[in-house]
Amino acid sequence: MSTLKEAPPALEVRGLRTQFPGRQGLVRAVDGVSFAIRRGEILGLVGESGSGKSVTGFSILGLVEPPGKVVAGEVLLAGRRISGLDGAAMRRIRGAEVAMVFQDPLMTLNPVLRIGTQMAAAVRAHDRVSRAAAWDRAEQALTTVGIPSPRARLDAYPHQLSGGMRQRVAIATALLHRPKAIIADEPTTALDVSIQGQILAEVRRLADETGTAFLWITHDLAVVSSLADALCVMYAGRVVERGPADAVIAAPRHPYTVALVGSVPSGHAPGARLPQLAAGLPPRGADGAPDSGCPFRTRCPRATEVCAAPPPERDFGAGHTALCHHPVEAAA
Ligand SMILES: Nc1ncnc2c1ncn2[C@@H]1O[C@H](COP(=O)(O)OP(=O)(O)OP(=O)(O)O)[C@@H](O)[C@H]1O
Numbered sequence: 001m002s003t004l005k006e007a008p009p010a011l012e013v014r015g016l017r018t019q020f021p022g023r024q025g026l027v028r029a030v031d032g033v034s035f036a037i038r039r040g041e042i043l044g045l046v047g048e049s050g051s052g053k054s055v056t057g058f059s060i061l062g063l064v065e066p067p068g069k070v071v072a073g074e075v076l077l078a079g080r081r082i083s084g085l086d087g088a089a090m091r092r093i094r095g096a097e098v099a100m101v102f103q104d105p106l107m108t109l110n111p112v113l114r115i116g117t118q119m120a121a122a123v124r125a126h127d128r129v130s131r132a133a134a135w136d137r138a139e140q141a142l143t144t145v146g147i148p149s150p151r152a153r154l155d156a157y158p159h160q161l162s163g164g165m166r167q168r169v170a171i172a173t174a175l176l177h178r179p180k181a182i183i184a185d186e187p188t189t190a191l192d193v194s195i196q197g198q199i200l201a202e203v204r205r206l207a208d209e210t211g212t213a214f215l216w217i218t219h220d221l222a223v224v225s226s227l228a229d230a231l232c233v234m235y236a237g238r239v240v241e242r243g244p245a246d247a248v249i250a251a252p253r254h255p256y257t258v259a260l261v262g263s264v265p266s267g268h269a270p271g272a273r274l275p276q277l278a279a280g281l282p283p284r285g286a287d288g289a290p291d292s293g294c295p296f297r298t299r300c301p302r303a304t305e306v307c308a309a310p311p312p313e314r315d316f317g318a319g320h321t322a323l324c325h326h327p328v329e330a331a332a
Helices: 053-060 087-093 115-126 131-144 150-154 163-175 193-210 221-227 245-250 255-262
Strands: 011-022 025-037 042-046 069-077 098-101 181-185 213-218 230-235 238-244 313-315 321-323
Touching: 011 053, 025 042, 025 053, 025 069, 025 213, 025 230, 025 238, 042 053, 042 193, 042 221, 053 069, 053 181, 053 213, 098 163, 115 131, 115 150, 115 163, 131 150, 131 163, 163 181, 163 193, 193 213, 193 221, 213 221, 221 245, 230 245, 230 255, 238 245, 238 255
Parallel strands: 042 213, 042 230, 098 181, 181 213
Antiparallel strands: 011 025, 011 069, 230 238, 238 321, 313 321
16 A cells, blocks of 8 residues: 555535525525645636625635525545634634635725734734734735835835735735635736736745645636636536636536636636626526526526436546536537
8 A cells, every 4th residue: 555645635625515594595605516726726716796606715714604504515724624613713723724815905904003013913813923023024925925115015004005005915914824725705806907917926926836725716717717727617506617727718618617718808808807697597496495407507508408407527537527418519
């Protein structure tokens, strides 16, 4: 028997299910999601609004507010199970071993405190170091994300920085404790295209240099096409296609992914927003619960009667799979 074991993924999610009570029965916001991200890997989680991307991120971090509830699944950080830990244990892990970056950095930055004060507090929340040492760590972190004159920025208040700078501060703060994984929820969506491009390049470099794994949540396929190693495409709470980013974008197999890729404006301009696909909800049974058939079938141009049955997982090689009865053939 070989003694050489492969290192566990930096972040692994197995069979995650998160539900909210809704007027027409339970909303299965996350409906059996699994994926693994290796050290230094960037996984793009894409899908249109409402597909369950943000709830996936919140579920991993133990931040789903009641009456919402994670009802099944496991989350492992470098092989250690973190799902099901109590609030105090989860707080020790959040910010230190797994961190988050949101679309609006003002969600995490306090407007009335200097950047340095807040970053030093973030350092000292997990490490017993002096104030001066914490400020030094903060300064280093700002340098790491490419912020010029970092000492001067530490003295600034959040509103004195541009949106792009604030987001760099948020990323620097997330990186303070060299977490195993960072969950980034639409962090560059509000930024203009050239700033967005610079930040994505920094994130790519940081993932390579620090080994931090990133779960990059976005509806913007142009962003992940330049950034991510791998993609998971979500629809109605499920991952319907996954694989290496270039394979999924160049040769999408699930009709939903085909529609997503097709709706990116030609030229794949970075930052181009994905238009909403036509409205549609997954089909529901008499009790209001989605049935086990393909959730996309009511919108799918390829759907037939067989799509009311659970879709099989089709394997296209190299980790590229899709849950579909009628996958699209690759162009010759
Ligand atoms: N607090 C909540 N209470 C009830 N339903 C919720 C709540 N939060 C999310 N949902 C539902 O969960 C589903 C998934 O939402 P989620 O925010 O994860 O989607 P998303 O893909 O991240 O979309 P967006 O890009 O708009 O953030 C949606 O149907 C949403 O209405």
